[in-house]
Amino acid sequence: MDDTVEKDGNREEQQAARTREPVFNLAGSVLALIIACVAIHLFRMYLLTSSQDSGLVLRLAFIPLRYSGEYAIDIYALVSPLTYSFLHGNFLHLGINMIWLAAFGSPLANRIETGRFLLFWCLTVLAAVLLHYLLHPLDMTPVVGASGAISGMMGAAARFAFRIDRREAKAAFDGPLLSMAEVVRSRNAMVFLGVWLLINLATGLGFGGSDAIGQIAWEAHIGGFLGGFFGIALLDRDRSKPPTADEGTPPGT
Helix, strand or coil: CHHHHHHHHHHHHHHHHHHCCCCCCCCHHHHHHHHHHHHHHHHHHHHCCHHHHHHHHHHHCECHHHHCCCCCCCHHHHHHHHHHHHCCCCHHHHHHHHHHHHHHHHHHHHHHHHHHHHHHHHHHHHHHHHHHHHHCCCCCCCECCCHHHHHHHHHHHHHCCCCEECCCCCCEECCCCCCHHHHHHCHHHHHHHHHHHHHHHHHHCCCCCCCCCCECCHHHHHHHHHHHHHHHHHHCCCCCCCCCHHHCCCCCC
16 A cells, blocks of 8 residues: 555656756757857857858858859858758857757757657758848848757747646647647737737847847848748657557556
8 A cells, every 4th residue: 555655646746847857958960950059150250360250150151142143053052041040140149049949949859759740940041141132132141050940940839838847857849730820819829929029120230139140130030930830740650649569558548
């Protein structure tokens, strides 16, 4: 009898611990992206001269004018729509992005798993600069930062109404994808999106912006958000469905 009570108590404690699992229990893919962004920024700041850093940014940042037809399409033109996301204007820009990446990247990565998450990163950073390019095709200012991908994660999170299941060892977004109408009716989703819009407004006004090399483009944020909001439907594995017999459904349930 006492052993049974003790075992039940242990199970309850373990369940409570899983329920309290923090969002910042980083997924491996998210941690790898954070390390890459931080390492690249430290390399630029402390190992490159100012002219070397400017040359690196001009090659690997996204510059709309590069695609105007006046310049040859070289390897940098092909890779910069992805590599720009690993460059940041200053430590404040880097720090803000890494905090948001840790908070919203891990539950998304745990939901859709590593391969799909990295594909999601590529999809959203491309969607971000695509909208920026359509609005500013002749702009010669380099665009840098992971904000487009992080905005995409916010868009994906909205489709789950920011619900996170912490019962498992790895916290993940929970439930089926919501339709656009359901997102609008969700109080959680609208509050979070309201905060996100205010942050983007502040960014557009220059608060927390980058330094003279590169800019933080609010248009890219919108593009990334839309890419994530709609693109998650292509990459999500619906965990709300009941498990099949092959997935080990316990007998008698």
